[in-house]
Amino acid sequence: MLHRKVKTFGRKSGRMSGAEKAALEELLPGLLIPELPPVNLSALFEREAPTFIEIGFGSGDFLFDQAVQHPEFNYIGIEIYLPGIAKLLRKIQRYNETAPIGLHNIRIARHEAAFFLREFVPPHSLSGVYILFPDPWPKKRHHKRRLINPSFTRLLKERLLEDGIAVTATDHEGYAEVIRDAFQEAGFRAGSPPAKEVSETKYARKALSQGSDIYSFLFEA
Numbered sequence: 001m002l003h004r005k006v007k008t009f010g011r012k013s014g015r016m017s018g019a020e021k022a023a024l025e026e027l028l029p030g031l032l033i034p035e036l037p038p039v040n041l042s043a044l045f046e047r048e049a050p051t052f053i054e055i056g057f058g059s060g061d062f063l064f065d066q067a068v069q070h071p072e073f074n075y076i077g078i079e080i081y082l083p084g085i086a087k088l089l090r091k092i093q094r095y096n097e098t099a100p101i102g103l104h105n106i107r108i109a110r111h112e113a114a115f116f117l118r119e120f121v122p123p124h125s126l127s128g129v130y131i132l133f134p135d136p137w138p139k140k141r142h143h144k145r146r147l148i149n150p151s152f153t154r155l156l157k158e159r160l161l162e163d164g165i166a167v168t169a170t171d172h173e174g175y176a177e178v179i180r181d182a183f184q185e186a187g188f189r190a191g192s193p194p195a196k197e198v199s200e201t202k203y204a205r206k207a208l209s210q211g212s213d214i215y216s217f218l219f220e221a
């Protein structure tokens with residue numbers, strides 16, 4: 001795995017159940033994006049279809065639900081936390097056991113997100129990017145680790161199609177302001193509020209249970 005110098009993420013490994021380890025072994029080789037850039041999206045999904053990326057999908061609930069609800073779209077999930085990847089794969093495995101047609105529209109990148117977007121994803125190729133509850137790094141000395149900043153939003157703009165969207169949410173008020181400014185600076189326009197599902201991820205539920213407010217945004221490229 002390759003990544004850039006500024007650390008933007010915490011844990012990379014952790015506990016997994018036996019079933020999750022088995023799902024990793026069985027499914028990951030077929031779904032993992034090859035180590036060498038760039039990605040040819042139509043070859044990767046064996047079809048032409050709008051492609052959406054979720055960055056930092058955590059345990060993958062949102063990504064999985066989107067892929068099930070929209071078989072007509074392609075989804076790439078970027079995550080470096082292996083137990084999170086295993087949880088997503090376990091969901092896909094369970095789904096494939098009962099659904100007449102399995103889930104064929106998800107691929108996984110285990111890379112640092114900015115590196116993956118810059119090196120692997122062709123310019124102006126994405127219909128949408130989701131970044132739900134990126135690590136807020138609340139301490140001032142850690143702000144440089146935040147994923148969303150003006151250079152990152154400029155990179156997103158270059159990777160999105162002209163009518164592409166970026167959807168993000170956070171429960172950290174200070175980060176919400178930084179996010180709004182960074183997208184505006186890169187030339188995005190504020191769109192209509194995102195669907196309620198973006199506030200139903202694992203981290204969203206945790207934030208809501210602690211009484212935090214959620215700030216969610218949809219930006220148009």
Ligand SMILES: C[S@@+](CC[C@H](N)C(=O)[O-])C[C@H]1O[C@@H](n2cnc3c(N)ncnc32)[C@H](O)[C@@H]1O
Pocket residue numbers: 008009010011055056057058059078079080081084111112113114131132133134135147201202203204
């Ligand atoms: C706070 S969690 C949110 C998970 C999920 N989106 C949710 O809302 O429940 C942030 C996730 O982003 C991942 N992450 C953080 N920085 C990343 C980066 N630079 N590239 C890829 N993944 C990253 C972490 O491993 C973690 O799983």
